[in-house]
Amino acid sequence: MIDITEKGAALRAASEGRFNELPVHNPDVECCSRERIRAIQLEKLIAQVEWTYERVAWYRDQMDEMGVKPSDIKCLEDVRKLPFTDKHALRKTFPYGMFAVPLDEVVELHSSSGTTGKPIVVGYNRHDMDVWNDCIMRLVQMAGVVPTDRVQMAFGYGMFTGGFGLHYGLQRLGCMMIPAGSGNTERQIQMIQDYGTTVLVATPSYAMHICEVGEKMGYDWETSTLRVGLFGGEPCPPGLKAEIESRMHIVCTDNYGLTEVMGPGVSGECLAERDMQHIAEDHFLWEVVDPETGEPVADGEMGELVLTPLDKQAIPVLRYRTHDLTRVVTEPCRCGRTSARMQKVRSRCDDMLIIRGTNVFPSQVEDVLSSIDGVTPHYRIVVDNETGLDRMVVHVELKPEAFSDSFEEMDKFRKHIEKELKNVLLVASKVKLVEPGGIERSFGKTKHVQDLRK
Ligand SMILES: [Zn+2]
Structure with missing residues (x-):
């Protein structure tokens, strides 16, 4: 051992x-x-749907409207009969509308950051x-x-x-x-x-x-x-x-x-x-x-x-x-x-950028950059449409060993990255090379995309 x-x-x-x-x-x-894990899931799903239907008016209303009762859940695939939940439902019921237990029983409260409107509260x-x-x-x-x-x-x-x-x-x-x-x-x-x-x-x-x-x-x-x-x-x-x-x-x-x-x-x-x-x-x-x-x-x-x-x-x-x-x-x-x-x-469904009609995910840019020697994993995508057309600029940070004083060499490297990006993204973008350490580091969630389009 x-x-x-x-x-x-x-x-x-x-x-x-x-x-x-x-x-x-x-x-x-x-x-x-x-088989065993599916059996555990089914037993718990049935109990969870009952628990939810009995205690949360929002779900009860949704399920009544759809004509679904907890007793309709007989196999795991029956989960598809149930309503979806999204952020909006959780926001609309802020702060305690979705709680299924008395607040006295709650021992901890957390919330999402709530960048727009009310945060989502969970207990x-x-x-x-x-x-x-x-x-x-x-x-x-x-x-x-x-x-x-x-x-x-x-x-x-x-x-x-x-x-x-x-x-x-x-x-x-x-x-x-x-x-x-x-x-x-x-x-x-x-x-x-x-x-x-x-x-x-x-x-x-x-x-x-x-x-x-x-x-x-x-x-x-x-x-x-x-x-x-x-x-x-x-x-x-x-x-x-x-x-x-x-x-x-x-x-x-x-x-x-x-x-x-x-x-x-x-x-x-x-x-x-x-x-x-x-x-x-x-x-x-x-x-x-x-x-x-x-x-x-x-x-x-x-x-x-x-x-x-x-x-x-x-x-x-x-x-x-x-x-x-x-x-x-x-x-x-x-x-x-x-x-x-x-x-x-x-990628998230909502991370997707649409650049001149083409879907682009930041993760695709990451994949291309990770395949190129001489660049760091730090990057930023800036999109604008000042000229009327969508324009995407990818800021790419160089490793110290790839950094050179020769304008020609740097320009050649830049064009090489642009070509590699175009092959994968299927839409042209500009590359801006940034010196080592030049892309701002963040302490929390990294923001890779700046969308300045109006
Ligand atoms: Zn494993």
């Missing part, structure tokens, strides 16, 4: 296929047969907190986190579900929590040294920033106690993660979740297939639908993820439309888990 707490041990074991040496939190549900009772902890304990162990770890939380706390969600789950596992919060990067690095931090929780872009600041301070990441990065809060492009892993000498995984259905912990990455995340299927029923029609797509096809939490008491949610695009596969994974895996979400 290897010592999983040794720096690099988890990644090494995974790369050598020794997945049986990595911990699995709850093999009974993470590694069971498809948890003790049962919901237990479920949440369970989900977090699963995903952190997929990265090799153990109870003796010291975890520095570089997420902001506050109303955002990411901070406290991970905090409680990691603490329940037995980890020593260091609630650093976000920002003050030099202090973060000092704390890693002082407290012997072994696990860092951060957005991937902030982890990259910590890495760069540490290098500038002369901190040696290779001999650092840090060995695991737990990412969330924003999608993590594969190129960025690989770079952080090699420069900080840590293993990094990211997880998926959203406030409306719980927070982080809906699914998490294992070390066998780095592009996929295992869904906590005994807690969440997933569907993948065509975003236009709401009808199911064929097995394994891309579509919009729809989630029904199966264990949520304080705010039950039926068929939540995430607007996230993914595909889900149900073949057993090399890590030994049999739970369904969703491809990491790289």
Whole structure:
């Protein structure tokens, strides 16, 4: 047996296929047969629909209008008879209209950022907190986190579900929590040294920033106690993660979740297939639908993820439309888990830019850039239509070794990137090369797109 707490041990074991040496939190549900997990889901779905119909007027009205009764749910596919839920429904019932338990029973309140209008408020009772902890304990162990770890939380706390969600789950596992919060990067690095931090929780872009600041301070990441990065809060492009892993000498995984259905912990990455995340299927029923029609797509096809939490008491949610695009596969994974895996979400239905009639996703730009030597994973897309036509400019940050004083060389490189982008995006864009470090780093969610069109 290897010592999983040794720096690099988890990644090494995974790369050598020794997945049986990595911990699995709850093999009974993470590694069971498809039949068993579907039976658990059906039993919970029936109870959840009854719970919701009896206690939440909004759902009762919707279901009565559609002529559906809880007793109509007899198999998992019957979930399609139920109404969808979206952000608007949750906003309209602000703050407590969707609650299914007396407020006295609620032990925690969180909300989404609410960039426009009212935020979305979610509450948890003790049962919901237990479920949440369970989900977090699963995903952190997929990265090799153990109870003796010291975890520095570089997420902001506050109303955002990411901070406290991970905090409680990691603490329940037995980890020593260091609630650093976000920002003050030099202090973060000092704390890693002082407290012997072994696990860092951060957005991937902030982890990259910590890495760069540490290098500038002369901190040696290779001999650092840090060995695991737990990412969330924003999608993590594969190129960025690989770079952080090699420069900080840590293993990094990211997880998926959203406030409306719980927070982080809906699914998490294992070390066998780095592009996929295992869904906590005994807690969440997933569907993948065509975003236009709401009808199911064929097995394994891309579509919009729809989630029904199966264990949520304080705010039950039926068929939540995430607007996230993914595909889900149900073949057993090399890590030994049999739970369904969703491809990491790289695009949202509403991230899509329409440039002169062509659909463009920021994730496509990321993929092109990650295939070109000499550019960093940092970029920005600026769109305007000052001249009457849509114009897209991609700001690309150079690595120091690719930076040159020769105008000719730089111009040739720029044209090369423009050509590569055109091949994939099918629409022309301009590239602006930016010197190393020239793209502003953010401490929270990275904003890759600036749409200035009027
Ligand atoms: Zn796996």
